Amino acid sequence: MKKTIKDFLSMKVDRERISMLTAYDAPMAGLMADCGVDMLLVGDSLGMVVLGYDSTVPVTMEQMLHHCAAVRRGAPEAFVIGDMPFGSYQTGVRDAVKNGIRFVKEAGCDAVKLEGGSEVLEVVEALVAAGVSVMGHLGLTPQTAAQLGGYRVQGKDLDGARKMLADARDLQEAGAFSLVLECVPAELAGIISSELRIPTIGIGAGAECDGQVLVINDMLGMFERFLPKFVKQYQNLAPMMREGVKGYVAEVKSGDFPAAEQSFFTKTDYSTLQSD
Ligand code: KIV
Numbered sequence: 001m002k003k004t005i006k007d008f009l010s011m012k013v014d015r016e017r018i019s020m021l022t023a024y025d026a027p028m029a030g031l032m033a034d035c036g037v038d039m040l041l042v043g044d045s046l047g048m049v050v051l052g053y054d055s056t057v058p059v060t061m062e063q064m065l066h067h068c069a070a071v072r073r074g075a076p077e078a079f080v081i082g083d084m085p086f087g088s089y090q091t092g093v094r095d096a097v098k099n100g101i102r103f104v105k106e107a108g109c110d111a112v113k114l115e116g117g118s119e120v121l122e123v124v125e126a127l128v129a130a131g132v133s134v135m136g137h138l139g140l141t142p143q144t145a146a147q148l149g150g151y152r153v154q155g156k157d158l159d160g161a162r163k164m165l166a167d168a169r170d171l172q173e174a175g176a177f178s179l180v181l182e183c184v185p186a187e188l189a190g191i192i193s194s195e196l197r198i199p200t201i202g203i204g205a206g207a208e209c210d211g212q213v214l215v216i217n218d219m220l221g222m223f224e225r226f227l228p229k230f231v232k233q234y235q236n237l238a239p240m241m242r243e244g245v246k247g248y249v250a251e252v253k254s255g256d257f258p259a260a261e262q263s264f265f266t267k268t269d270y271s272t273l274q275s276d
């Protein structure tokens with residue numbers, strides 16, 4: 001049965017933790033949905049773990065919609081959230097609503113996510129008013145990491161913590177149904193979680209959040225460029241994938257692949273095809 005925002009609010013009340021993972025393509029989305037993941041996020045981490053960019057900044061609306069639609073096809077019953085890319089909600093409320101609607105209408109998303117606090121409240125309100133459910137994202141916000149002084153833990157000082165708590169409350173009041181907290185001290189994430197009615201989803205934000213999210217490529221060991229401290233590797237697939245590819249190359253070179261089992265034969269006598 002397809003989960004709804006109401007279910008996620010009940011899960012918070014019942015203290016049942018919410019599991020979220022990122023998804024970028026149909027087969028992986030289907031596999032994760034089969035495993036009982038509560039929410040799939042088509043993150044703009046797409047840019048880094050799939051498309052080969054150095055950050056999430058270059059990711060476009062078209063790229064996001066392309067992958068969101070694939071995830072929807074692969075997991076028709078999943079709760080799918082589309083990450084609004086940098087530039088798609090910063091140029092005015094009208095543009096933001098238009099782009100948010102595209103995620104729902106063209107790609108079949110159940111909700112969108114966007115980064116920021118006080119600067120996005122008006123956009124969040126307008127999206128919700130237009131019928132687009134919104135997940136917020138506070139703490140380390142990768143789209144504006146340069147302004148934050150790089151990829152680092154946020155809210156370590158009291159002023160930063162106070163601002164984050166105020167932003168979290170304001171996002172809830174603006175109508176956000178949930179909130180990602182990225183790279184936030186565990187104690188602060190715990191306080192924010194207990195102060196809100198809406199569920200918090202942590203990544204590098206400790207065990208007191210109402211749910212957790214990881215990038216699927218990180219937690220399965222398929223992204224080898226770097227591993228943030230907050231990632232737990234549940235599998236390490238890259239070495240296995242490398243073994244598979246090396247085995248193939250070696251057997252093509254040696255002529256051991258394909259063997260008879262992978263070849264087709266008929267009773268037709270082809271001998272007259274050859275000229276001599
Ligand atoms: O893009 C992404 O994958 C995200 C999650 C890490 C929350 O925003």
Ligand code: NA
Nearest residue numbers: 043044045083
């Ligand atoms: Na993101």
